[in-house]
Amino acid sequence: MATKNIFKVSFYNQGNVYEVYASKVYQSDLHGFITIEELKFHERTSVVVDPGEEKLKTEFEQVKRVFVPMHAIIRIDEVEKQGVARISEAGEKIAQFPSQIYNTGDDKDTKS
Numbered sequence: 001m002a003t004k005n006i007f008k009v010s011f012y013n014q015g016n017v018y019e020v021y022a023s024k025v026y027q028s029d030l031h032g033f034i035t036i037e038e039l040k041f042h043e044r045t046s047v048v049v050d051p052g053e054e055k056l057k058t059e060f061e062q063v064k065r066v067f068v069p070m071h072a073i074i075r076i077d078e079v080e081k082q083g084v085a086r087i088s089e090a091g092e093k094i095a096q097f098p099s100q101i102y103n104t105g106d107d108k109d110t111k112s
Helices: 051-059
Strands: 006-013 016-029 035-039 065-069 073-079 084-088
Touching: 006 035, 006 065, 016 073, 051 084
Parallel strands: none
Antiparallel strands: 006 016, 006 073, 016 035, 016 084, 035 065
16 A cells, blocks of 8 residues: 655744645745645544644635745655644744845846
């Protein structure tokens, strides 16, 4: 029986770090984005519920695909087994890498 790939994706979103698990992660046809498909969440088997994972599950409930800007990706790992998805505060040690993806044309010499 073939095993399915499981990816752990960490990305920066509005001052928080999201860690999600998915079966498919690839470069999007939308320039500068990574596509995350088939998000995985633990099935509830007990009365104890992780509020962080429940918040993510609710946020992505009707989502088929997530398009994350490439510069917001912190890390993508292929893992052996699924962990618990979570949201945590980014804190001071994590920041987006400053980059200019698109050329705005501001660097052109305007002298005639």
